[in-house]
Amino acid sequence: MSEKLKAQHFSRKAILYIRQSSAYQVSHNQESQKLQYAMRERLMQLGWREIEVIDEDLGRSAAGLVTRSGFERMVAEVCLGKVGAVAAREVSRFARNSREWQQLVEVCRVVDTVLIDQEMVYAPRQGNDRLLLGLKGSLNEYELDLLRQRSVEARREKARRGELLIASPVGYRKGERRLEKDPDRRVQEAVRLVFQKLGELGSVRQTLLWFLEHGLELPVINAREEVHWKRPSYGMLYSMLTNPAYAGAYAYGKTEQLTQYDGGEARQRVRRKPREQWLSFIPGAHDGYVVWEEFERLQATISENRMRREQIGAAQRGPALLAGLLRCRRCGHKLVVHYTGRCHDVLRYHCRRGWLDNGEPRCIGFAGLVVDQAITREVLRIVEPVAIEAAVIAHEEQARRVDEVLSALQRDLEAAQYSARRAQKQYDAADPENRLVTDELERRWNQSLQRVHEIESQIRQHRDRQGLATLPTREEFADLAADLESLWHDPGTDERLKKRVIRTLIREVVVDVDAQASEVVLVIHWRGGVHTELRLPRRRRGQSSTQTPTEVLEAVRVLAHICPDRLIAGVLNRNRLLTGRGNRWTQERITALRSYHHIPCYRADQRDGGPWMNLTEAAEHMGVSARTLRLAVARGEIEAQHPLADGPWVFNRDTLRTAAAAALVERVRSRTRQSAVPNTEQITFDFSST
Structure with missing residues (x-):
């Protein structure tokens, strides 16, 4: 038994802390997990009977970017003086960042709690052990940074060659070194149809409405690289239409993740980088659904559709x-x-x-x-x-x-x-x-x-x-x-x-x-x-x-000579003429129109002997039939006004006193009426007189 372990340590319970950094490790690194749980036997061999296992942080990283409820609960138990020892398979399981590691070591020093791993026992109150724990904490943090740097550099170098294939977009499958088109012809035609409709309709929203109007579905890929068909959404179409992979180009590093602090809490935000800042951009890396020039034109169309001050924006209704x-x-x-x-x-x-x-x-x-x-x-x-x-x-x-x-x-x-x-x-x-x-x-x-x-x-x-x-x-x-x-x-x-x-x-x-x-x-x-x-x-x-149409105004100006406002409104409605605002005509609207344009109103008491008359009155005045007078007007012998196709004729009394009018009357009166020539072959009806 170690000399660093005292009676006051065994009088309190021991905590066994178990952690793995990712869900993949939890699912696949089962041996590492078993070794961590085996630390319980080591604590029992050292003399502890009350052992608490904290494994809430399985699948959580200790880099300090995520909250670990199990670690926080363990530190709280240590602060209360209820823990005599905290154990882990390796001390790197506790923390991989200086802030949490130094916090744990300092709390254990204050309440006299030892740290135990598979190799030795650490007493934070001893200077040598505290120095060793500090060095191990720094080495653990540096090791994590070194591993991360190596993996990132390897990932970037593979991306620069165009060989890093993380997830294949809809319409593609992962090949050995590049993307290959999905062999399903239905998927290929659906992707081509999306780009074709954007070129015809001019906006992503109109493309979406076209697919929804005709009830067409689009393919999507789940986490297991399986194709499913579903009702399209705006985000689905936008991500497809702005992805350069569909133009045959390989692109990596299009976005970057930024950390912002709001109210003391870290929030992750993704920012799209301009094309010149992309890590890798290789045109013609694989077969595309559209040529690169067409893809560039479609991107310019989408960019112009954005409602910004210096841009036109998409063509909308109105x-x-x-x-x-x-x-x-x-x-x-x-x-x-x-x-x-x-x-x-x-x-x-x-x-x-x-x-x-x-x-x-x-x-x-x-x-x-x-x-x-x-x-x-x-x-x-x-x-x-x-x-x-x-x-x-x-x-x-x-x-x-x-x-x-x-x-x-x-x-x-x-x-x-x-x-x-x-x-x-x-x-x-x-x-x-x-x-x-x-x-x-x-x-x-x-x-x-x-x-x-x-x-x-x-x-x-x-x-x-x-x-x-x-x-x-x-x-x-x-x-x-x-x-x-x-x-x-x-x-x-x-x-x-x-x-x-x-x-x-x-x-x-x-x-x-x-x-x-x-x-x-x-x-x-x-x-x-x-x-x-x-x-x-x-x-x-x-x-x-x-405003009121000019033809309506001129018609009212002529009809006001022989018709009251009520009849004028009926004539306009019968000819399907509306007001400037698209309403039907009424007596009040005719009155307001005449008043605004200073058109004299109809006077029934001045009609007899007045200068204006309709077709019937003009025919009676000349002593001819209405049909004869109308035919004479059609031949141009008599002047008359006919403002509306389905409306009255308007004559001026002076036009009925011209030489042409007199000639018309004389010609009608001199017309001889002769009987028909008798025909011997004509059959007659003999009616009985009885």
């Missing part, structure tokens, strides 16, 4: 076509969009970033409808000469393109049918009398068949929808391209598509307001380096962008 493109000439900030009005349909652009950030005065602000219309005219003027050629090429490309949704569903159906056949074989191979097994296999078979039926139903629904939508012919497509303006202003045209067209042609628009001339000055910076300056009249304050 009528503002120039959102993210306008830049203030005075302060250099981007203009923001603001919608006002009862229905939030009045568009305005204004610069207030300096006011929001630094309290500076607001720069400029103006109505957006006129500006959007001017930019649209410029874009259509540039695009229209090549619109027909582009439409024909798009039509031919559409004819050559295979239906991606139908192809993906057919691949899903093929995989589901294979799973159903496999489940059937397992069911047939089982012993029918073993119901515990056959019931489970039958349930799996039914689930596989149900999945097959669901996919077949999706395919039928998709084909039905495709059958209703017929592709236009080459001539029809060319006609649409020739009438590009009507196609652009069609209500069914997606606003995001318009914005993508504008952003493809225009880099940015520098805008200013000329207060003296009451104009909005636009300088368009086209993608090709050409600059165009436009000056647009600025809408006055209080001037509504939803």
Whole structure:
């Protein structure tokens, strides 16, 4: 027995501390764990009968980066004077950092607790043992750093050669020295479809919505390198679309882990490093799903979609076509969009970033409808000469393109049918009398068949929808391209598509307001380096962008001569004409419109003998039929006003006193009525007089 062990040590209990650094060691290094538990026999041989084993920290490192509840409980027991000895297989099991190691040694020195390992007993109150414990603690810490440094350097050197394969992304499998494409053609086509849709739709979110709309699933890989199919998410698509491995490049060291302290607690944060700071970047290391140039273009698209001050941002919903493109000439900030009005349909652009950030005065602000219309005219003027050629090429490309949704569903159906056949074989191979097994296999078979039926139903629904939508012919497509303006202003045209067209042609628009001339000055910076300056009249304050259409105003001005407000409202509604805000006409709205535009109201008491009359009254005044008078108006002999197709004719009494009107009346009165020439072969009816 060691001379360092006294009676006061045996009067207290002993603690055996057991620890392994990782979960892998706990699962696989069983011999090391058994040796640590065997230290209990050594404590019993030394004379202890009350021994407590603390093994709560199995799978936890002693480097000081994680909290060890077992170690903290052991130190607390020592501080209370209840422990005579603390033991471990090696003293490095206690701690691998100076802070916790020195804390344990100092506490044991104060309460006179010895430390025991497989070799010897340490008494911290003795100077030589305290010096030896200090050296061992430093050596343990240095050994950990040395092992970590060696492993990290070996890992980095292997990564520089492009041979370090930690985890294979979806669509790849680990080869001997490089990544290889997954042999499953369904997985390959799904990955290609993701990149193809990003190129067509222009944003990760729209790509996600397209997959969700058509009910398509994407593959994922679990920890055992098994492929599963699940409903896609934004994070899944973003990690796939930004991974350079899909462009055939090997990349390592793209991120770094930073430690931040918040409230005294260490928090780990991951930061993405720029490409020039990556540890290893080897283009063309393996076969890619897209070429590197296409991958770079897609990364630029994703970067531009981020809503930052100096970037345009993704094309979103909303009528503002120039959102993210306008830049203030005075302060250099981007203009923001603001919608006002009862229905939030009045568009305005204004610069207030300096006011929001630094309290500076607001720069400029103006109505957006006129500006959007001017930019649209410029874009259509540039695009229209090549619109027909582009439409024909798009039509031919559409004819050559295979239906991606139908192809993906057919691949899903093929995989589901294979799973159903496999489940059937397992069911047939089982012993029918073993119901515990056959019931489970039958349930799996039914689930596989149900999945097959669901996919077949999706395919039928998709084909039905495709059958209703017929592709236009080459001539029809060319006609649409020739009438590009009507196609652009069609209500069914997606606003995001318009914005993508504008952003493809225009880099940015520098805008200013000329207060003296009451104009909005636009300088368009086209993608090709050409600059165009436009000056647009600025809408006055209080001037509504939803004004009454000119044709309605002119119709009311004419109809007010012969109709009261109630009848005018009925005529406008019958012709399906609405107010500037899209409402039906009423007597009160007609009255307000006349009052605002100073249109005289209808006076029934002044109708007789007045200068204005309708078709019936004009025909009676001339002594001819209404049909005759209308035909004369159609021939241009009589002047009349017909403001609405489904509305009354308006005549001025002076136009009925012209020479042409008199000639018309004379011609009608001199028309002779002769009887028909009798025909001997005509059969007559003899009616009885009785």
